[in-house]
Amino acid sequence: MKILGIETSCDETAASIIEIDEKIGYIKPLSNVISSQIKLHSSWGGVVPNLAAREHIKNIFPVIEECLKKSKTPIRDIDLMAVTRGPGLIPALLIGTTGAKTLSYVWKKPLVGIHHIEGHIYSNFINKNLNEIAFPILCLVVSGGHTQLVLMKKHLNYEVVGQTQDDAAGEAFDKVARILGLGYPGGPIISKMASEFQKEKAKYKIDFPRPMINSNDLNFSFSGLKTAVLYYVKKNESFLQDKDFVKEVCYEFQQAVLDVLIEKTIKAANIYHPKTILLAGGVSANTQLQSQLHRSVQENMPSAKFSFPELAFQLDNAGMIATAAFFRYRQENKKENFLSGWKKMDTRAALNLDTKK
16 A cells, blocks of 8 residues: 655645555655755744745645655555644645645545644654554654653554643754754754763853653643743853853753653653653654663663654654554544555545544
8 A cells, every 4th residue: 555645734845655565564665755944944043934835835746746756656556645734834734735635636546634743653653563563652752843742552542641831842942042043943953062062071060950850740841941041141141152152051951851851751651651662753853862761761661662763754754644644544444454445435525534633
């Protein structure tokens, strides 16, 4: 089975085709094309929704065409289409959903709407043996707009057991980068600066707070940490010309965020005893988060398996949307013979598919 996914929730225009072999339980990406708008939005210090939509209009059909070409998949071989239905920037989402509905009608292909965060969670299933990912699953979702701990007892069954009460972790990275004059997006550059800092050579002895790390719940808060960085930098503004100062602030800020994320994840794992712990969302690309969380899982939950997506599927992409669509479409059709079930679906029904959770 082959699925075409389309993603336009923010500033990436993406299309991907995945192939599912249910006999061996494996999801293989045939193509994964992403057109980024980072250069356009960096001068604004963040994503401008209407500018993003304009670029999606330019890019969506060329990206899909390139996706088909790279995968060597003729349109007749596409069995299912999927598109991000939200959350995200409304003008950007409209381009993706309108384009997907148009192609679904013209090509006579069934179409499924996918929640963006559901896609991030299912990015962990790409290029993996599906039979090796055991339930229950605890997933730490960390992105620019979300920070959540999600418990899954089976496919497509979600319980949010903890979430941020204010800023998402990725948003805090962007805002701290702006405070330090490092540009947009903040996550990659703060991570790079932090990696260049040598702890033994610390000059400024910075100690940022770990908000809610000892709270009785599994929730997060990063607004206060961001404010603590702002006040500290304003108080020591004269040191901003010192690269060692900036690197040390980046390191201490990043470590404060990671300490909270990891502590809460392990606390949740001790409560719910998952067999698998997953990491997902754009901030999953942070190599220190990957390595430190992995080490903490090994030390505290040795019976649990830890996993995170491959590099190509950590940030916003369409492969994750197509992958989530496979599981959702299979459940919604509830056919004994799934591969014959989708073939009988009326395209008009697909266009009117209720994509609410």
